[in-house]
Amino acid sequence: xxxxxxxxxxxxxxxxxxxxxxxxxxxxxxxxxxxxxxxxxxxxxxxxxxxxxxxxxxxxxxxxxxxxxxxxxxxxxxxxxxxxxxxxxxxxxxxxxxxxxxxxxxxxxxxxxxxxxxxxxxxxxxxxxxxxxxxxxxxxxxxxxxxxxxxxxxxxxxxxxxxxxxxxxxxxxxxxxxxxxxxxxxxxxxxxxxxxxxxxxxxxxxxxxxxxxxxxxxxxxxxxxxxxxxxxxxxxxxxxxxxxxxxxxxxxxxxxxxxxxxxxxxxxxxxxxxxxxxxxxxxxxxxxxxxxxxxxxxxxxxxxxxxxxxxxxxxxxxxxxxxxx
Amino acid sequence: xxxxxxxxxxxxxxxxxxxxxxxxxxxxxxxxxxxxxxxxxxxxxxxxxxxxxxxxxxxxxxxxxxxxxxxxxxxxxxxxxxxxxxxxxxxxxxxxxxxxxxxxxxxxxxxxxxxxxxxxxxxxxxxxxxxxxxxxxxxxxxxxxxxxxxxxxxxxxxxxxxxxxxxxxxxxxxxxxxxxxxxxxxxxxxxxxxxxxxxxxxxxxxxxxxxxxxxxxxxxxxxxxxxxxxxxxxxxxxxxxxxxxxxxxxxxxxxxxxxxxxxxxxxxxxxxxxxxxxxxxxxxxxxxxxxxxxxxxxxxxxxxxxxxxxxxxxxxxxxxxxxxxxxxxxxxxxxxxxxxxxxxxxxxxxxxxxxxxxxxxxxxxxxxxxxxxxxxxxxxxxxxxxxxxxxxxxxxxxxxxxxxxxxxxxxxxxxxxxxxxxxxxxxxxxxxxxxxxxxxxxxxxxxxxxxxxxxxxxxxxxxxxxxxxxxxxxxxxxxxxxxxxxxxxxxxxxxxxxxxxxxxxxxxxxxxxxxxxxxxxxx
Numbered sequence: 001x002x003x004x005x006x007x008x009x010x011x012x013x014x015x016x017x018x019x020x021x022x023x024x025x026x027x028x029x030x031x032x033x034x035x036x037x038x039x040x041x042x043x044x045x046x047x048x049x050x051x052x053x054x055x056x057x058x059x060x061x062x063x064x065x066x067x068x069x070x071x072x073x074x075x076x077x078x079x080x081x082x083x084x085x086x087x088x089x090x091x092x093x094x095x096x097x098x099x100x101x102x103x104x105x106x107x108x109x110x111x112x113x114x115x116x117x118x119x120x121x122x123x124x125x126x127x128x129x130x131x132x133x134x135x136x137x138x139x140x141x142x143x144x145x146x147x148x149x150x151x152x153x154x155x156x157x158x159x160x161x162x163x164x165x166x167x168x169x170x171x172x173x174x175x176x177x178x179x180x181x182x183x184x185x186x187x188x189x190x191x192x193x194x195x196x197x198x199x200x201x202x203x204x205x206x207x208x209x210x211x212x213x214x215x216x217x218x219x220x221x222x223x224x225x226x227x228x229x230x231x232x233x234x235x236x237x238x239x240x241x242x243x244x245x246x247x248x249x250x251x252x253x254x255x256x257x258x259x260x261x262x263x264x265x266x267x268x269x270x271x272x273x274x275x276x277x278x279x280x281x282x283x284x285x286x287x288x289x290x291x292x293x294x295x296x297x298x299x300x301x302x303x304x305x306x307x308x309x310x311x312x313x314x315x316x317x318x319x320x321x322x323x324x325x
Numbered sequence: 326x327x328x329x330x331x332x333x334x335x336x337x338x339x340x341x342x343x344x345x346x347x348x349x350x351x352x353x354x355x356x357x358x359x360x361x362x363x364x365x366x367x368x369x370x371x372x373x374x375x376x377x378x379x380x381x382x383x384x385x386x387x388x389x390x391x392x393x394x395x396x397x398x399x400x401x402x403x404x405x406x407x408x409x410x411x412x413x414x415x416x417x418x419x420x421x422x423x424x425x426x427x428x429x430x431x432x433x434x435x436x437x438x439x440x441x442x443x444x445x446x447x448x449x450x451x452x453x454x455x456x457x458x459x460x461x462x463x464x465x466x467x468x469x470x471x472x473x474x475x476x477x478x479x480x481x482x483x484x485x486x487x488x489x490x491x492x493x494x495x496x497x498x499x500x501x502x503x504x505x506x507x508x509x510x511x512x513x514x515x516x517x518x519x520x521x522x523x524x525x526x527x528x529x530x531x532x533x534x535x536x537x538x539x540x541x542x543x544x545x546x547x548x549x550x551x552x553x554x555x556x557x558x559x560x561x562x563x564x565x566x567x568x569x570x571x572x573x574x575x576x577x578x579x580x581x582x583x584x585x586x587x588x589x590x591x592x593x594x595x596x597x598x599x600x601x602x603x604x605x606x607x608x609x610x611x612x613x614x615x616x617x618x619x620x621x622x623x624x625x626x627x628x629x630x631x632x633x634x635x636x637x638x639x640x641x642x643x644x645x646x647x648x649x650x651x652x653x654x655x656x657x658x659x660x661x662x663x664x665x666x667x668x669x670x671x672x673x674x675x676x677x678x679x680x681x682x683x684x685x686x687x688x689x690x691x692x693x694x695x696x697x698x699x700x701x702x703x704x705x706x707x708x709x710x711x712x713x714x715x716x717x718x719x720x721x722x723x724x725x726x727x728x729x730x731x732x733x734x735x736x737x738x739x740x741x742x743x744x745x746x747x748x749x750x751x752x753x754x755x756x757x758x759x760x761x762x763x764x765x766x767x768x769x770x771x772x773x774x775x776x777x778x779x780x781x782x783x784x785x786x787x788x789x790x791x792x793x794x795x796x797x798x799x800x801x802x803x804x805x806x807x808x809x810x811x812x813x814x815x816x817x818x819x820x821x822x823x824x825x826x827x828x829x830x831x832x833x834x835x836x837x838x839x840x841x842x843x844x845x846x847x848x
Contacts, residue, residue, distance in 0.1 A: 194704055195696035202693055205682035212640070212672060212680055213746065214663040214697035223702075272684045 022266045025318065026281040033288045041295060047172045053287050055167070058176045059084075059242060061283035062235035063254050064261035065187060066228040068279045071262055072191075073204040073221070074271030075122060075129030077228045079114055079137035081255030084236030085248065086144050087111045091237055092156040092246035093148075100159030108233045114140050115229015116222070123221030133225075144248060156246050166241020176238060183234075187276045200224065204271025257286050260311050266318055285314070350375050350412070351498055351529045352397070352428075357406030358553070359392055364727050366392040367403070368553035372531070374498065379520065379530040381540040381561075384550035384573055388766070390533055391433075391736075393550065394502050397531070398430040399423030411497075427497030431504050433764060435483040437490075439476030446475055447490065456493035464489055465515035479629055481508050488516060492523070499523060500531045503764050505539060509627045510827070517543050537566045549573055570767065594618060595654065597786040598670075598755050600639075603648035608634045610810035611648070616755065616786045621777055623801030623818060624790040627830050631810035632790050633675070636759045639788070640672030641665030652755070663697065669754030671747040673761055675790075680743040683732035687723065688714045690731050690742045691749045717745040722772060737769030744773070748780075756780060756787045763792060774800045794823045806830055 018025045038045045066080040087107040094103035114136050121132035168175040191197040199220050202210045211217055236251050243250060265282030267274025289310060293303045355371040367389045374380045384390050395401040397408065399417035407414055410426050417423045420430075437446045447454055454471060461469045464485050475483065484504060491499060501520065505513045521543055524530050532544055540547060541561055549557040549572040557572040559565050596615035603612045608631040616622050626632045637643040639650070641659035650657050652668050659665040665672070671694075674680050682690050691714045695701060718725055721741040727733035731742055740761060747753050758777070762770045777787055777800055789801060797804050801818040806829035814829035 193707065194702060196702040198689060198692070198696050198705070199702070201685055201689065202682055202696075205685050206679075209680045209682055210693070210697075212642070212662050212674060213693040214666040215693075216661060216663055216697075216699075219699060268684075272682070 022318065023277050023281060026265065026278055026285065029314065030281055030285050030288065033285065033292060037288065037292050037295065040292075044295075051169055051172055051174050053284070053291065055174045055176055055242060057283045057287040058174075058180045059235050059239040059251070060254055060257055060261060060287065061280050062180070062183065062231060062238065063251065063258035064265070064279045064283050065183075065276060066232050066235075067259050067262040068265070068267050068274065068276050069187075069191075069200060069224060069231075070129060070133075070228055071204075071267045071269055072200040072271060072274060073224060074207070074269075075133075075221075075224075076259065076269070077118065077133050077225065077232070078130065078255065079118060079133040079140060080228065080232040080235075080258060081252045082137035082140040082144075083111045083114050083229055083232035084239060084251035084254070086114070086140050087233035087236035088240035088250050089144055089246045089248065090147070091162070092158055092240060093151040093154060095157040095159050096154055097151075100157070100161065104159055104162070104237060107237060108230060110140065110143075111229045111233025111236070112226060113229070115226040115232075118229065119222035119225035122225060123218035141248070148248065158240055158244050158246075162237055162241030163244060164241070165238060166244070176242075179234075179238060184276065184280060191275055196220070196223065201272055204268075204273075206272070258283075261286050264311065264314050264318070351410065352531075353409040353412075354397060355407060357393065357396055357403045357408070359389075359396060359401065359404050361727075361733060364733065365553055367396070369555065370406070370550060370553060371555045372397075372548050374529045374531060376527050376529055377524055378546065379524045379532055379544045381544040381547040382531055382533045382550065383540070383547050383569055384766070388550040388573070389553040390550055391502065392553075394430065394432075394500055394531070394533065397423075398428055398500055400430075424494065428500065429491045429494050429496035429498075430500040431484075431487045431491050431502065433503045435475075435480065436487050437475040437483055440474070442472050442474050443469065443478075443486065444471035447471070447493075450490065450494070452490050452493045456495075457489050460489035460492040460519070461486060463515075463519055465512055481512060481629075484508060485512060485516065488519075492519070496528065498529045498531065500533075502533045504532075505534060505536065513539065537569070541566070573767070596651075597653055598639075598788075599649070599651040599654075600635075601649040601651075603635065603638065603645050603650070604810075605634050605638065605643065605645045608810050609638075609645070612807070612811055614805050614812055614815070616788055618754075618784050618786050619781050620803065621781045621787040621789055621801045621818075623797045623804035623821070624788060624807060625794065625797060625804055625821075625826050625830055626790070626807035630807040630830075632759070632807055634810075635807075636672060636674075636757050636788075636790065639665065639670055639755075639757055640674075641670070642672070666694065666697070666753075670757060671753035671755070672757040673744050673747070673759060675759040675763065677736070677739050677743055680746075681731050681739055684730055687718070687725060687728035687731060687734070687742055691717050691746050694746055695750050713749050717749045720748065721745045721776065735766075737765045740765055740769065740773070744776070752780060752783065752785055754786065756785050758787065758789045760790055760792050762796065770796075794826050797821045797826065 034045055063080050063084060066077040070077045087110065090110060091103045091107035094106050097103070098106065117136050118129070118133050121127040121136070122129050165175050165179055191200065199210065199215055202213075202215065203217055203220050207217055239251050239254070240246060261282035262274070262279045263269065263282070264285060265274065265278030265280070267279060289307065293306055298306070350373050352372065352374040357367055357370040358365070359367040370389060370393050372380070372382065372393070382390055382393065392401065396403045397417070399420045399422050402418070408417065409415070410428070415426060417426065417428070437443070438449070441449070444454065447457055458469060466482060466485055466489075469486065478486070485508070488501070488504060499520070505516060508516065517539060520530055520532070532540065534540055544561050547559045547561060547565070547569055548555060549559065549569060551573055559568055594617055597618045598616040601613045603609055608629070610631070612631065612635060614622070624632055634643065638645050641662040641664050644658070644660070652670070657668050659668070662672070682693065688711070692710050695710070696705070717723070721744065723741045723745060724734065724738045731739060734742065744758070744761060747756065761773055774796065777789060781787055791797065798818050798821055801821070804816060804818050804821045804826070805812045806814040806826060808830060
């Protein structure tokens with residue numbers, strides 16, 4: 001039982017470096033994909049392409065934040081896609097009625113409400129997060145359809161701020177970064193350096209142990225799912241700015257990729273391990289992969305098969321790399 | 326230890342129980358090594374077992390016993406080394422392969438799947454139920470129902486059923502890893518005699534235990550591991566325990582006598598914790614005692630006499646049906662562990678797995694209670710936390726070479742982490758330790774005794790349940806014995822010799838004034 005012997009092989013040293021900093025492996029994979037893209041289509045990787053990739057990756061990365069945070073406690077938030085859609089739709093339809101700023105604030109109301117409902121269900125009623133969030137997601141979309149009938153005559157408008165964030169660019173830098181950089185920085189800081197962040201890991205690693213240490217686990221769940229709802233709402237607003245056309249299934253296609261981004265990024269679905277840094281890279285990888293597969297001009301079916309296989313291979317390779325012994 | 330020497334003497338059947346195996350070797354492992362990342366768990370382990378032998382594998386926690394056993398039973402692959410079974414070199418690639426080769430283990434933790442009934446568990450391993458029931462009866466479990474859900478059975482029964490299942494597979498080499506740790510004495514006797522009979526019938530057994538007395542009764546030889554290397558092979562003979570301890574510890578330990586020094590005499594003053602008529606069916610039937618500041622109150626009981634429920638109630642994990650709990654004279658009722666903690670009570674549970682964040686770092690484990698309240702949800706004072714954590718690590722001498730993930734620590738260090746988390750902030754006013762030394766090496770045990778005495782001298786009141794009777798006079802000021810959910814005896818620890826405690830634990834003291842003394846425990 002002494003520390004490692006004098007001269008580990010370079011391979012072992014590399015493996016250890018990767019295990020301690022899993023994000024390095026993910027970044028390498030991202031660069032590899034970009035390289036393949038550039039080889040297939042020389043010249044495609046330019047400032048404009050990078051800007052576009054970032055623009056589409058950011059709403060995905062924000063939605064994947066919901067999955068990362070809930071997965072750290074061993075949960076999941078399948079209502080995130082619906083919540084994002086609801087927030088976007090409410091904001092777009094309320095903007096002509098009460099003005100864009102008020103509409104954006106109002107839109108976060110249902111997002112918070114669904115999040116609180118999830119928190120009560122998971123934390124107090126001990127419903128499994130998968131079931132709870134699946135159900136509230138369905139309910140939210142149903143409620144949105146009812147709401148749509150009421151506002152059908154008012155029309156819709158994308159608040160200008162969201163358009164500026166979603167599609168705008170200054171000196172080649174997408175404006176979405178104005179929202180996302182502080183968001184990501186806050187999350188990365190909070191998950192490591194705040195008591196709440198630590199408790200997410202603790203609850204996911206061993207809920208019974210957390211309880212024994214005096215943690216009221218229901219309180220953590222309530223706050224977590226409410227936060228997840230808010231983040232999903234924000235992601236929905238931003239995505240509205242990217243797509244610029246509200247619909248009843250706006251962010252739905254982002255839901256499963258958001259889970260995939262968190263998993264590829266190294267967050268364990270069993271809880272206790274992972275973090276947002278990997279998720280951000282995971283979201284970028286998925287976005288670049290999407291471009292790559294589109295470029296191959298494969299039929300839609302083949303593209304999906306390949307997409308699924310790549311997610312499997314990347315995740316398996318990643319687990320092998322980081323969890324040996 | 327006197328009884329043990331006798332037992333050792335009677336086991337000397339042959340003219341010389343020499344280190345050289347008597348029969349043909351069934352297992353011959355040599356040069357086995359295994360590394361986990363930066364930690365070398367096994368360096369150069371070897372072990373020979375012959376037919377007809379029971380060989381003890383001994384070593385302090387972290388010496389590599391568990392790793393070695395996992396390699397021998399196919400659950401882990403070695404980095405180097407060779408393993409021969411009945412003369413042929415084998416590669417045990419999986420537990421199933423080891424099983425086919427005639428090597429069957431019983432591990433420390435129950436192996437039956439809790440949500441299946443016993444019969445389904447047997448079908449999983451294709452164990453015939455006839456032999457299984459035969460062995461279960463032989464081991465002292467009269468009526469085993471195959472349709473009983475495994476999770477509903479008591480821990481001791483589960484351990485014995487694991488053994489019965491292993492025996493039903495008719496193994497050539499049986500590997501028992503801390504098999505008796507959770508068993509009451511009568512079951513231990515049955516287990517030992519059945520295991521001995523296996524060896525006498527020409528099979529072989531590897532036996533791992535922290536209890537010298539059992540090893541002396543059962544084993545022919547002891548192979549000693551230290552720091553991942555086989556350092557000795559001793560025939561069991563009178564006085565061998567001193568040699569074994571020396572080999573295991575490598576002369577790093579102070580003499581046992583130094584331990585018995587007691588810092589504080591029995592504490593005085595009004596009780597810090599007063600428990601009256603605590604009841605919770607079916608296990609607790611009106612239990613009363615007092616605990617004073619600076620006092621270590623030992624709790625002794627056989628399996629299932631209400632001690633688990635008592636600690637769970639005091640720790641806020643369970644609510645009593647009747648009775649009073651007073652802390653410093655104030656009545657208290659705990660609805661959640663957080664309530665108990667706020668009242669100054671901290672619980673270290675009997676099972677480390679219940680308290681450990683196994684995939685998180687030592688630091689996060691130690692800092693957990695400090696972050697539990699919503700008031701602490703904000704930014705962490707990282708430097709202050711680092712200082713507090715390193716103070717705890719230093720005080721408890723936690724080995725931090727594998728501190729990235731608590732599950733990579735040895736069992737003893739894991740236990741230190743679960744205890745140390747309550748000392749990282751202000752210490753609790755009442756410390757509830759439920760069998761804190763179960764399955765832990767001698768060195769860590771002694772450190773824990775010293776820590777408990779140390780805390781008591783600082784005025785902490787300690788309630789200390791232990792399944793190892795010799796710990797009582799070493800560590801406690803007073804001791805209460807539980808039987809059937811009541812206190813049946815209470816005495817100063819100095820008078821607590823093992824026979825008396827054992828008699829009381831079996832409920833045999835009632836007529837002799839034990840009950841009167843029990844009433845004195847709670848005047």
